[in-house]
Amino acid sequence: MKRVAVTLLLALMPFVAGINLSEAAGGTVRIGGLFAVTGPASFLGEPEKKTLEMLVAEANAKGGINGMKIEAVIYDTQGDATKAVQLATKLIKNDKVSVIVGPSTTGESMAVIPVAEKERVPLISCAAGIKITEPVKKWVFKTPANDHVAAEKILNHAAKANIRNIALLTVTDGFGSSGREQIKALAAQKGFKIVADEVYGPKDTDMTAQLTKIRGIRPDAIICWGTNPGPAVVTKNVKQLGIRIPLYMSHGVASKKYIELAGADAAEGVMLPAGKLAIFDVLPKTDPQVKLLKEYNASYKKNYGVEASTFGGYAYDAFLLIANAVRKTGGSTPEQIRNGIEQAQRLVSVSGIFSMTPRDHNGLDLSAFEMVRVTKGDWQPIK
Structure with a gap:
């Protein structure tokens, strides 16, 4: 099982829509990643993993803000629900992550939800199935529109x-x-x-x-x-x-x-x-997402030689929600991150404009x- 672990200092990235985490000085945010990097769903998981790695590199290049450090531990689930559950448990028990991004598919996400709920660690799924977040589960969110x-x-x-x-x-x-x-x-x-x-x-x-x-x-x-x-x-x-x-x-x-x-x-x-x-590239300049989309695509193409995909954008948005949550709460515990994600309002992202509530843990509508x-x-x- 391939494991990629990266440590970074979170910085204000040019394509993260002006987020400032200076309030969140000190401490560590440890993010777990569960992506189908190989296997039949690799077209989902590979760009998700690469996007998160790109964010890590961009942030490291900026030197961090007030000592708030982020550690990302990423595992390949191979699109297998059983492996996803095992690796989610490992991320929580062994790697002590404060939040998990992924898995890539609906089946894997549904399998992992009981683990996240039991262990009280926020899960930001990169899959689209409506049952992931409906009915609402306290510790579960997702970035693709329902x-x-x-x-x-x-x-x-x-x-x-x-x-x-x-x-x-x-x-x-x-x-x-x-x-x-x-x-x-x-x-x-x-x-x-x-x-x-x-x-x-x-x-x-x-x-x-x-x-x-x-x-x-x-x-x-x-x-x-x-x-x-x-x-x-x-x-x-x-x-x-x-x-x-x-x-x-x-x-x-x-x-x-x-x-x-x-x-x-x-x-x-x-x-x-x-x-x-x-x-x-054909959207009106007045569209609130245009600037972020152009910058994300340019960064991804520079790093990997191909255009960014919608699926990679799901991981981008999860990172954005986490960063916004840390800014809002000033902390990095699972509870603080969960609360901050739920408070996200009019947050411009790759997938749309997120407005979360205690009754809506997806936060996107038809405009997505x-x-x-x-x-x-x-x-x-x-x-």
């Missing part, structure tokens, strides 16, 4: 396009099951008819059987809910079968990796809700997403 927000974005767009009969194709993991549940509930409220409800396994490599069945039902559109590689396979199969109806994807594929895996030709025209990082369409191998906002 999947019901993404589902509502899709259905709002579909309604404007006069789409009424929808076929679902969802993966049978925690993320897919949660998304399926949210879409069906919202569809019923908004007057849509679910005419097909198909599923596929996380390791399936061909979905032509499900799509052939869907084609025979003749829906107005297909909504596929999952994370790669499955959605990329679905996109290829849709193209191969000559299905020409609108294809919506979830925010779980909102990175260039999806277009790369599916192929630009097959992905052309696919629509999905994405965080603003995917289209920051923009509907985008794949056009010539890139994301373009849908006007």
Whole structure:
């Protein structure tokens, strides 16, 4: 099991929106990281880990503020829920962390929640499933917008396009099951008819059987809910079968990796809700997130030679919430960090603008997403 441990002095970083931690002089903040760096979910965990490491390097270069030191201990869960639980326990019992960032997936996060709640250590999940934070759990937060927000974005767009009969194709993991549940509930409220409800396994490599069945039902559109590689396979199969109806994807594929895996030709025209990082270069200058998004992308590209991804942004936001919490409370204990995270208001981040409350431990709304369409191998906002 690979372990990466880094120690840093927290400084005012140019891309952390002006946070000043001078009030939090002295002491140590020890952060644990649980990311799926390898394995099927590595497209999530690798940029999360790299983002946190980048923040460490940037902060070290600034020399720190008033002696407040941050130590980050990062473990690779390989996307395995059992390992995630073991490593969460290790972070708390052995490494004595004050807060945990991650895990990368909904299934892992749900498995780790009882550990965080029992040990009274705040957990900031990098996964999207609504059940992570609803119902509210005292010690659990998350940075991706809830999947019901993404589902509502899709259905709002579909309604404007006069789409009424929808076929679902969802993966049978925690993320897919949660998304399926949210879409069906919202569809019923908004007057849509679910005419097909198909599923596929996380390791399936061909979905032509499900799509052939869907084609025979003749829906107005297909909504596929999952994370790669499955959605990329679905996109290829849709193209191969000559299905020409609108294809919506979830925010779980909102990175260039999806277009790369599916192929630009097959992905052309696919629509999905994405965080603003995917289209920051065409956002109006007045958008409150633009400056931070540009600086994050530039820093990530300088360090790793590729553009920053929405998924890495989830770890960025967790770090931002922790830094803001330390500033607010002036301390680094689990209780102080938890309280500070819950007090975050109008905090501009990669994923949106966080406003946490005791009743909302996600703090994002519909403004966190923009509907985008794949056009010539890139994301373009849908006007």
